[in-house]
Amino acid sequence: MTNVARSQFYPTLTINATGGFQSTDIDQWFSANSLFANIVTGLAQPIFNKRQIRTRYEVAQSNQQKAYLQFQQSLLNAGKEVSDALQDYNNETTKLDIRVKQVDALQKAAGYSDELLNYGLVNYYEVLTAKDQALSTQLDLIDNKFRQYNAIIMLYKALGGGWQ
Structure with missing residues (x-):
């Protein structure tokens, strides 16, 4: 739209089917319907409407800048969503590894306490x-697996997948 607004700075000459001489008299050449009047108005229009054309051009430039900034913002938001989802997945994977070791240790401890x-x-x-501590840790392990799967889903959505 900026280029369209810029093109209005140049004179226009439109050719249409109504063109032609209305009369051979010189005094009729300057009437509103004459070919000469159409040519003069097309050429002089940028001069008389200069401020209006400049305002349209400035508005078009502002809209272009606004669209560019919105595009940049959406790129930054998309990058942030992907980065956050990847970090969540990595954090939950690390927690899951630790939680598995903790469950094994507490199950052994429960077996030793039975002996x-x-x-x-x-x-x-x-x-x-x-046994209560072992069970509580197993429930925490299940919660960590849920969070890891949820992080995978959020990563998939951040990369553009999903139905919404």
Whole structure:
């Protein structure tokens, strides 16, 4: 649209089917319907409407700049969404690895506390506490897997996939 507005600075000469001499008299050449009047107005229009044409051109330039800035903003937002989704996925993967090790350790601890109960070295409350911690950690592991899958979904959406 900026180039369209810029083209209005140049004189225009339109040729249409109504062109032709209305009369051979010289005094009729300057009437509103004459060919000479059409040519003169087409050539002189940029001079008389200079401020209006310049304003249109400045508005078109402003709209072009606005569209460019909106495009840049949408690129930055898209990059941020992808970066955030990748970081979430990496964080959840790291947490998941740690949580798996923690679950294994607490399950071993619960098994050892069962053996210690059989030998009478601990009371049943300590066994229940160890099993409760193992179960709680398993639930946290499931939550970490959910968050990792959710991060994959968010990454897919940030890259343009999905239905919305």
